[in-house]
Amino acid sequence: MKFVWLKRLWLMGLVLACSGGAHGQDAASSPVEFNYPLALVATRSGEVFVADRNLPGIWKIKNGTRSLYFQASKKFRTPLNAVRCLAIDHQGNLLAGDSATREVYRFSPSGQPQPLTHGWIGIPMAIAVTPDGTIYTADLETHRIWKMPAEGAEMPTEFARIDSPRGITLDGEGNLWVLSTSSKEGQIQKVTPDGKKEAFIKDHPFNLPHNIVRFDNGDLFVTDSYEHAIWKITPDGIPKIVISGAPLDRPVGLCRNGNNLLVADPHIRTIFSFAPDKTFTILSSSPASFSSQAPVANPAVKSEKEFSKRFSE
Template sequence: MTTRILTVGAPALLVGVSVGALLAQAPATPPSLPTPPSLPYFVGNALGLPIEPTTPGPFAPMSPQVKVYGAIYSAESCAYDPSRNLIIVPNRGVPQNVQQNNAWVSLLNHDGSVHTARWIGVQNAGAPRAALTPPLVLNEPYGSDVANGTLYLADRDGSTSPQDKGVAVIRRFTLATGAPAGETRVPAVEWFNDIAVAADGTVYGTVTGGATDADAATWQVWRIPAQGEASIVVQGAPLKRPNGIAIDGDGNLVVVNMLSPDVLTLSPAGRLLKTAQAAQAGNDGIVILRDGTTYVSSVLNGGVSRLRPGQPATLIAQNIPNAASMCYDAGAHQLVIPMNANNALAFVPLDPK
C-alpha cells in the first residue's frame, strides 16, 4: 500500500482556521424541539371493528360467513366480467404525488384466488407504458363498471402536488382485450367517487364533496355522455355526501349517502322518485339485482344492508372494515367488497336464488 502525504497550502489553512472558529462559536447542541406525545405500540385487531385496539368501545368480530382474501392493493371498487366469469379489481397503486400512472387491474376467481395479477397494467409506470400502442394511462381508479363489452374506470390526472389540481377522467377499456378505448375528461371535477353506466354508454358519477352541511353545493351527481359535454344532474339536497351509485331495472339512478342512511332513487333527469333507508349510514357500495333486491355496504360502519321491495332493511353482514364500493359476482351469486385500506376483498355469499 502506498502512503500519500497531503500538503495544505496557506489559503486552505486559513479557510480551515476560519471554519474552526465558526464551529467553536456554534452551540454544542441544537435547540431542543418539543417532544412528540408518546403513544403505546400496538398492532391491529383481527378483522372486525374497531380496526385499531386504541379506539374506544368493545371489539366485535366480523360475521363468520364473510371470507377475506388479499393480493390486491388499495382497491376502491370492483366489477364483474360476464364473458370471462371473473371479478375485475382496479388497484389504485400509490398516489399521484408519489408516482404517476402506477395503477393496474387484476382478475380474480370466485373464491378470491388470483386469475391474472396484472391484467391491465402489467407494464411498469413510465416509458414501458408510454411506448405502448395505444399508450396506457391509469393513475388512481376509484369507481368501475362494465357495460356493452367495455370497462369504465373513474380515474384522474394531476394531483401530483398541492399546486397541481386534479382532473377527473372517465377511462374506457375494451373488455375483450383490455386495450384503452378512449377517455372523457371533466375539468370541472377533481375526481369521481363511484360511477354507473347506462345502456347507451352514458356515465353517471358521484362527487362526494365536503363533510358538513355548509358543503352542500359540493355534493353532486354528474352525467357524462358518450358524446358531448358533461353536466350536473343533482346538486345539494337530497344528496348528503353521495357515494355509491347504480342504475335500477327501470333505468333510474339509485344513490347512497355518507351522512345519512338514505337510499335515493332519482330519475335520469335528477328528480327524486323515492327514498328508502339502509340499516346503517356511512354508505359506499350499492348492488341492485334483477328482482329489485338492493344491497348497500357501509364503509364507516361495516355492515351490509339488504333492502327488498316493500320491506325494511336488514343487516346480512356486519363489522367489515372499510367496506367500499362492492360489486355483484353473478357467477357465484355473492357480493364482493373491496376493503381498500386493508388491501383485501370480502366475499359475502347470498341466499340461494
C-alpha cells in the first residue's frame, strides 16, 4: 500500500510538471484525416466528438462535417497524448480520459482541457456521468471503478473493484453496468448506487469486448473487435451477435445517438451509424490508404438489403 501511495505522489508531481497547455500545439500540420478513431460520444443536439488515439486529439462532427476540436502534443505525458475515452457531463461539457497523464479532463467553453484528479486515474477506459454530475471512470490499470463529484477530486473514491473494466454505462435507476474483458465474476456486472455488485453475464461469451451502451428498454450493446461484431444482450441476459463482419472490421468505440448506435472502427478509420430499422450510414471516414498501420477492410456490403440480413434480431 505504501508503494502505491508513493507511486501516486510521484505521478502527480510528474503530471503537474508536464501538463502545460497543449491545445493547438501541433496545429501547424492541420490534420484533416482520422488516424486511429477509437472512442466517441454524441451530444443531445447531435454533435459527435471522436477520440483519435494516434493523432493524438479529438475531432468534432457537426452536420456531417468533420473538424479538429483539440490537437494534443505528440510528447508523452502531455494532456491527451493518449486519449482513450469520452463522455458528456450533466451540463453538456466534454470529458476525456487520457492514460498519458493518468487523468480525466473537462473541456472549457473555449476548448481548453482542465484536469479533474491531478493524475489519480491509471488507464481510463470509459467514463459515465449521472444526472447530478457524479463521474464514474473505469480504470484498466488498477481494476477499479472510481467515483468523484462533478467538480473533480484529487483522490476519487473507490466505487467498485472489477477485473479488466473496459466499458461502463448507466441506467435510469443509477445502476452502473460494467463490461469486463476477463473478470471471473462475469463479463457484465451491475453495480448498484451503494456499490453492491451483481453478475449479469456470468460466463465469457465475448472475445475482446471494448464498449457497452444501454437503451431505455434494457437492451445492452457491446463491441467485440476479435469477433468483428456487435452483440445485443436482452434484459433476460441472453447475448446474441446482431452485426457481424462487413462493413465492420474491428469495432471498438460505441455510443448512443438518439435511437441509433454510433460505432468507431479504428482499423478502417470509419464512424458508422446504425438505425433501429437495420440500415446503416457512414457518418465520417478517412481513406484506408492514409495510414500504413490500417489493415485492409472487410469487403464492403453491396446494399442495405444485404446488410439488413446481418443485422438480424
